[in-house]
Amino acid sequence: MADSDSTGDQWLEAQRRYWDAWMDMTRRGLDAATPAQKASANPWADAMEQWWKSVAPTTPKPAQDLLGQMVNLGKSYFSMAEGLGKMDPATDTTQIVENWTRMMTEAFSSASQGMNPFAAVAGKAGRQGLAFWDLPFDTVSRTMSAGMPFPGDFMKAFEVERPTDVREQMDRMLSAPALGYARESQEQHQKFTRLLFEYEQAMSEYQAGFGGLGSRSMEAFKKRLEDRAQEGGPVNSIREVFNIWVDACEEVYADYAMSDEYARRYGRMVNALMAVKHQGAQLVDEWLEAMNMPTRGDLGTVQRRLHDTRAEYQRLRVQSESMRAELDAMAGLGSEVEELRAEMAELRKQVKAMASKAAPKAETHAETKTEAAGKSATAGKGDDKPAAGETAKKAAPKRARTASTTTRKPSTTRRKTQS
């Protein structure tokens, strides 16, 4: 900080100059600002807001969300800077850190539209950050309002901070035995309301868990600033202060978020919400059933059966493909058998032909039997040799073809081995 007493005035003068220039630019380019804004407490942030309002409609949708987020952050950033300008330089470090932390936390919670869990402890605005968790509650509660035995805004009477005795009284009322024709329905509604209370309680505890982090964040922020000042001199940029603050907050948040205490609070909050959702769905199902409409339970059954059928179909498809492959292989074997049969028939034919050729010779030999028995035997073997060789030659190509068919599968393995 500058060490002059007139720092604040300088800062305001700078703001005024900037504001004039900004307004001039805005008037020329965007035709936006109104005189009332000149009296604003945060002219820079407001100017940005005004500028954004005039520009946003012309911004394409994909960019709009992102730019909106940046503008929100930018407004906070400007607010922080403005707060910085108003600080008394004579204030000690602790005070400065406190002021900064307070301003930044407020600005950040506003800029991040409450998404940050720290902001949750700030109250209503912080709850927006947990929109996801509230959304189902809100949806169910709106759906339920038409059929609840209580008015639609009944729950609004019960804030998180309500006194314990009121809660106890409500618990007792909701625990009263149901009576009469609509007994079961009444029980279901009582259960739903009890679960809502439990969820509110769990959410309240979850938010309260962040309560102690503010002071720890300040400590961490202060320490980081001092370390930074010792290592590299005082911080002289708004962005750097912002970054140091982010680091400090992340550090403190991570410590807490890693704790068993946080895990328990988080678990309780989520489980309580899920119990509400579950019970709400059951109540909705009852109405749908009464109106002869498909219920969530019905759809669940259909979905499960669809899933099982789909899984069975896939199993059978794979099985049938495997069987088809086996059949194809068997069809290959069939043709092989046919080939072998043809080969056998050919061989038989040849043997028969040889036998018929050999018969007259045998008769001649019989006639000359006594003359040259040993010679005739030798000559007979010699006649057979070429014939056998010829048969083998004819059969050879067929065998080769057969071999190539049956070794197709191992060739795949070979490929893998090569690779």
Next chain:
Amino acid sequence: MSPIQIRPDEALDELTKFQAKLTHGVQNLMDTDDITTGVTPKEIIYQEDKMTLYRFQAPASVVQNTVPILIVYALVNRPYMADLQEDRSTVRGLLDAGMDVYLVDWGYPDRSDRYLTLDDYINGYLDRCVDVIRKRHRLDAINLLGICQGGTFSLCYAATHQDKVANLVTMVTPVDFQTPDNMLSKWVKYLDVDLTVEALGNIPGEMLNWTFLNLKPYRLMGQKYLDMVDVLDNPDQVANFLRMEKWIFDSPDQAGEAYRQFIKDFYQQNKLVEGGLRIGPHEVDLKNVTMPVLNIFAMQDHLVPPDASKALKKLVGTKDYSEISFKGGHIGIYVSGRAQKEVPPTIGKWIDERT
């Protein structure tokens, strides 16, 4: 002396520049066309329900490895993170390294998929994708590259279908889900998962986004957007930022039954480490992962802490185990400039040496 000393003129200058960048940045944002992702040409090879198996087109000039690699991405978020843009694409890097790259895209489950189980995903969809690739290439086994939760799936698959996996690469893959620094694991410790699934059916992607953003709320919901203003005057960087934003919030719903088993068996009971994990008919024992394994993790990973991945070393049965630590985070390992230079070429080289 105060640790904060900012002169008004310096502050004014800083804010003026900030405002100027924001003002000019609007024009860049208005000029930005629809954000495109998934840049590498690919063809559909096989489809089943909402799942699609793609094959990426390889550059003609590169000699391809004969054994293809199948990228198995997580159910959470979309797989185009691996092929985000021209100069930030793990897929492109793998193709350049000579890999024949396939990718399984799980799609966006809807209510009709509420009963899909891990068995359906791993022994069903994934196994059939592997079979399709094996058949196309006439191979007994192919290479697997599992990313994040997809890496966990790949480990389960490799442990139960050893004969179909030649080499296994895991990237930022959780194995030990209960390391002391695992924030997600702590958060689900007391969660009644059965009740959650009964109440919600499928788990909304919005719920997962909320969870992930809250791991670092100040950085991810605040600081990031202020930093963005700094690059608003650069159209290319604006497009990059928007592309990343698109991916971050593009979270499919999770099939209820698969989510139930994943949270209970992996996060709450840590069965991959403790034992007793069953996926459908198969018992998963990482000792049965006997093929070569390359495990890549990121040193600054806030979603999957390095120790959660490094646990794999002591659990797998393979004798050929390698580890690479990357200096970066869970996202940087796919999209940072250094990742492009280091990760895909290393994977390619490692696989080539084993093929």
